[in-house]
Amino acid sequence: MPKKNQSTQNKKYQEYVEKTSPKPTYMKNCTWAFFVGGLICTFGQFVHNQIESRMNLTHLEATNITTLIMVFLGALLTGLGLYDLIGKRAGAGSIVPITGFANSIVSPAMEFKREGFIFGVAARMFSLAGPVLVYGITSSVIVGLIYYVIGR
Amino acid sequence: MESYVNAFIIGGLICVIGQLLMDGTKLTPSHVLVLFVTSGVILTALGLYEPLVKFGGSGATIPLPGFGYALAKGAFKGVKESGLIGAFTGGVQATSGGITAAIAFGYLMAIIFSPKTKP
Amino acid sequence: MAIKRVGSQTVKLLNPPAIVSAASIVGPKEGQGPLSNYFDKVLEDDLFGEDSWEKAESKMLKEAVRMAVSRQDLMLPDIDYMLGGDLLNQLMSSSFAARDLQIPFLGLYGACSTMAESLSLSAMLVDGGFADRCIATTSSHFSTAERQFRFPLELGNQRPLTSQWTVTGAGAALVANDDGGPFITYITTGKVIDYGIIDANNMGAAMAPAAADTIGRHFDDTGMLPEDYDLIITGDLGRYGRDIASDLLKTKGYEVVKNFTDCGIEIFNPKKQDTHAGGSGCGCSAVVFCGYLFKLLREHRLNKIMLISTGALFSPTSAQQGESIPSIAHAVTIESKKKN
Numbered sequence A: 001m002p003k004k005n006q007s008t009q010n011k012k013y014q015e016y017v018e019k020t021s022p023k024p025t026y027m028k029n030c031t032w033a034f035f036v037g038g039l040i041c042t043f044g045q046f047v048h049n050q051i052e053s054r055m056n057l058t059h060l061e062a063t064n065i066t067t068l069i070m071v072f073l074g075a076l077l078t079g080l081g082l083y084d085l086i087g088k089r090a091g092a093g094s095i096v097p098i099t100g101f102a103n104s105i106v107s108p109a110m111e112f113k114r115e116g117f118i119f120g121v122a123a124r125m126f127s128l129a130g131p132v133l134v135y136g137i138t139s140s141v142i143v144g145l146i147y148y149v150i151g152r
Numbered sequence B: 001m002e003s004y005v006n007a008f009i010i011g012g013l014i015c016v017i018g019q020l021l022m023d024g025t026k027l028t029p030s031h032v033l034v035l036f037v038t039s040g041v042i043l044t045a046l047g048l049y050e051p052l053v054k055f056g057g058s059g060a061t062i063p064l065p066g067f068g069y070a071l072a073k074g075a076f077k078g079v080k081e082s083g084l085i086g087a088f089t090g091g092v093q094a095t096s097g098g099i100t101a102a103i104a105f106g107y108l109m110a111i112i113f114s115p116k117t118k119p
Numbered sequence C: 001m002a003i004k005r006v007g008s009q010t011v012k013l014l015n016p017p018a019i020v021s022a023a024s025i026v027g028p029k030e031g032q033g034p035l036s037n038y039f040d041k042v043l044e045d046d047l048f049g050e051d052s053w054e055k056a057e058s059k060m061l062k063e064a065v066r067m068a069v070s071r072q073d074l075m076l077p078d079i080d081y082m083l084g085g086d087l088l089n090q091l092m093s094s095s096f097a098a099r100d101l102q103i104p105f106l107g108l109y110g111a112c113s114t115m116a117e118s119l120s121l122s123a124m125l126v127d128g129g130f131a132d133r134c135i136a137t138t139s140s141h142f143s144t145a146e147r148q149f150r151f152p153l154e155l156g157n158q159r160p161l162t163s164q165w166t167v168t169g170a171g172a173a174l175v176a177n178d179d180g181g182p183f184i185t186y187i188t189t190g191k192v193i194d195y196g197i198i199d200a201n202n203m204g205a206a207m208a209p210a211a212a213d214t215i216g217r218h219f220d221d222t223g224m225l226p227e228d229y230d231l232i233i234t235g236d237l238g239r240y241g242r243d244i245a246s247d248l249l250k251t252k253g254y255e256v257v258k259n260f261t262d263c264g265i266e267i268f269n270p271k272k273q274d275t276h277a278g279g280s281g282c283g284c285s286a287v288v289f290c291g292y293l294f295k296l297l298r299e300h301r302l303n304k305i306m307l308i309s310t311g312a313l314f315s316p317t318s319a320q321q322g323e324s325i326p327s328i329a330h331a332v333t334i335e336s337k338k339k340n
Helices: A008-020 A026-054 A059-079 A083-090 A098-111 A117-124 A130-151 B002-024 B029-045 B049-056 B064-082 B084-112 C053-070 C089-101 C114-127 C142-149 C203-222 C238-251 C263-267 C282-298 C316-320
Strands: C010-012 C018-026 C081-085 C105-107 C133-140 C169-176 C183-188 C231-234 C260-262 C304-312 C327-335
Touching: A008 C238, A026 A059, A026 A083, A026 B002, A059 A083, A059 A098, A059 B084, A083 A098, A098 A117, A098 B029, A098 B064, A098 B084, A117 B084, A130 B029, A130 B064, A130 B084, B002 B029, B002 B049, B029 B049, B029 B064, B049 B064, B064 B084, C010 C203, C018 C053, C018 C183, C018 C282, C053 C089, C053 C133, C053 C142, C053 C169, C081 C089, C081 C114, C089 C105, C089 C133, C114 C133, C114 C169, C114 C183, C114 C282, C114 C304, C114 C327, C133 C142, C133 C282, C142 C316, C169 C282, C183 C203, C203 C238, C203 C304, C203 C327, C231 C238, C231 C263, C231 C282, C238 C260, C238 C263, C260 C263, C263 C282, C282 C304
Parallel strands: C081 C105, C081 C133, C231 C260, C231 C304
Antiparallel strands: C010 C183, C018 C169, C133 C169, C183 C327, C304 C327
């Protein structure tokens, strides 16, 4: 986000800071993200397979129930205060799966409990996850409309 | 067994892309999540995400692009079944379970638990 | 020209006021750090028996003031002014503490530079003959700062290597006319400096130019040199910010390397405590000064130090609107003996 009207002194300083600041440890972070993200998905697959074979459901229904269970687990681990500890190491590995979506809903809701149940818990619940719903749902409407016009 | 390996690899790789975006650019986790869910919708509309789901199973549906996938598939199904209105109802219909679970469980957990200072 | 001014931004106190007592309270994590033994009170629970972290922070500040005052066998009404601040919106912690303490209160906002700012003003009030005793105090709390400036505590996000850890703690220093030291001898008040850093996770880089500017100005104004000091210590530049400030001072012609450190570096053990670049927050320079440095000065293990508290004057609003981070640094020279 470079701003206009920067003096050359500022630009030079920013380049210098960019150069001297420590770089993220890419290899380590990506390895953690890969394994934790992979494990969460593998666990999801396990839940999915169990549901599908035991409860005699369609593939789609099983997928939906799996999502439900994963959301519950993400919310529970957040409540227990464990999800932020996982996230500290795993980074995107625990942010990107649907459990991370649950974490981003539960954590502000818990945090603002002291501001009351209406303006605290309920109003803050979607302060981080709201954008995901806004952009996800809006873009699904747009592709739906395009499909309606050209696709059918 | 093969389904587990595939889920692990696809899920892990999607997360690595997210990690590289977070570390390599100035994008915050919220930016990455929005980007992922939107890409999920677009890739599904272009027919590119379906093969990934076929191959990776939960590895493709559990990460956030999978949420976009479900939204887009729902919107298409809605349009097929009920026309124009389906573009508006389909997406949320298909994902209503997950969204409702997030709200209900989220509220429940917030009532039960209190946050702790990071150690 | 005013008789007590030297150079463009510095004040020389002609009747150097003394810091007659100081008190510090820290949270559990700071209590596990390397300076643990110097703090007057280490909390076992960072809620401090209150039902919110904001109230806990306010109570820390209040207790630190009470402790500093009672050490001199004084009562609260003996104090003429309380000068203090914190990081919360509308100075919640200090205002709420001042409500209970009932000392005439001047609230200050200098972000994390507030400790040096309140010490400066207290010393000027006392030296100027406007007050006999002033209490200078600041506080910060990890959990209140996180929710105001960053993310909810339970969010599973990653902290970059340049990020710093807000210190949970409060310090209070009682400034009065007295013959026992340490004494505040010079004050250099900083200007707001902004080199266009936007990244709120790299505050050290944002604040380093302000620190270097104030330190350089102090030497220019007084004619002193870095060697004249036993210790030059910044507030919360952290590991990387300290190195940048040292580089910037070199370009100004001042070599500060071996006697130059930072409160944020001293307070935590980065390997064991996972605090990345170091500590930050109003409380950082407050507890390191009131707990650690004050005692070393008292025992004459340090004879002359410069404390430069550094503040990043951004708000969540300015950060979201993509503005860069304006920064400020105030310097206070403290000597263990009065020179005649």
